[in-house]
Amino acid sequence: MEIRSAEALLLDVVDLHDYDRIVTFLTREWGKKRGVAKGARRKHSRFGGQLQPLGKARVEWMEKDNRDLVRISSVELQSSARRLQQDLEGLLLSAYLVDHIQEFVQEDEPSDLFFRLLDSTVQAVIDGVDRGLATRYFEAWVLRLAGVFPAPESCPECGRVLEASGVALVASGESMVCRACADRVGMATKVSPQAVDFLRRIDGTKLVNLNRDCPTVSTLDEVESICTKVRRSFLQHELKSYRVIRETISGLPGNPAPPTENY
Numbered sequence: 001m002e003i004r005s006a007e008a009l010l011l012d013v014v015d016l017h018d019y020d021r022i023v024t025f026l027t028r029e030w031g032k033k034r035g036v037a038k039g040a041r042r043k044h045s046r047f048g049g050q051l052q053p054l055g056k057a058r059v060e061w062m063e064k065d066n067r068d069l070v071r072i073s074s075v076e077l078q079s080s081a082r083r084l085q086q087d088l089e090g091l092l093l094s095a096y097l098v099d100h101i102q103e104f105v106q107e108d109e110p111s112d113l114f115f116r117l118l119d120s121t122v123q124a125v126i127d128g129v130d131r132g133l134a135t136r137y138f139e140a141w142v143l144r145l146a147g148v149f150p151a152p153e154s155c156p157e158c159g160r161v162l163e164a165s166g167v168a169l170v171a172s173g174e175s176m177v178c179r180a181c182a183d184r185v186g187m188a189t190k191v192s193p194q195a196v197d198f199l200r201r202i203d204g205t206k207l208v209n210l211n212r213d214c215p216t217v218s219t220l221d222e223v224e225s226i227c228t229k230v231r232r233s234f235l236q237h238e239l240k241s242y243r244v245i246r247e248t249i250s251g252l253p254g255n256p257a258p259p260t261e262n263y
């Protein structure tokens with residue numbers, strides 16, 4: 001048996017039997033972990049008030065070989081994300097961020113970059129960064145860290161440098177190609193120079209700095225559409241929380257589908 005301790009971001013908390021809870025958390029050192037918090041549902045549990053989704057906490061746990069679930073011995077909340085979860089939109093956004101980590105981060109693999117991305121995105125939204133901007137930044141970065149969606153610098157088909165004014169997303173959503181290759185494969189969707197610019201600028205630019213010169217809503221809508229296609233192509237399914245978000249906001253006015261233009 002091994003005792004471990006790490007700073008963690010709590011991802012998910014679900015009830016187990018009458019008295020316990022299962023907690024999924026993200027660490028820098030060991031990626032995603034799942035563990036049982038014994039007695040966490042009891043009235044005077046030592047976990048009381050500590051198990052907050054997206055809260056940052058010091059977690060200590062015990063591991064046994066060949067066991068999927070670790071045993072959590074203590075959780076000490078350091079900072080809460082409750083301010084992000086005070087309205088429906090914030091709750092949906094939280095679920096969407098967590099869904100990405102659940103899908104893209106492996107168990108027991110160092111995940112420092114994913115940890116920093118989730119931590120900084122949650123903090124930025126709490127600090128008032130535009131939620132649409134933060135969501136697009138996060139989803140584009142998750143795809144980049146997962147190695148499925150590199151920055152649009154060169155065409156994967158022919159190797160030419162991509163001009164911002166001549167980029168297209170192939171119909172399968174697998175890659176962004178140059179104009180000549182888009183003509184050849186057909187059915188590619190033109191990507192605006194503004195969206196290309198955004199996908200390049202997220203490299204080396206902090207979210208708070210992007211917020212000072214925030215892209216337009218239509219550019220962010222386009223980035224959402226691109227990331228959704230790439231993600232779906234990679235996962236071969238849609239994130240549950242994304243479907244819920246679309247269904248929830250589709251009934252609201254002012255949310256038209258982003259315009260697309262085919263070559």
Ligand SMILES: [Zn+2]
Nearest residue numbers: 155158178181
């Ligand atoms: Zn090309």
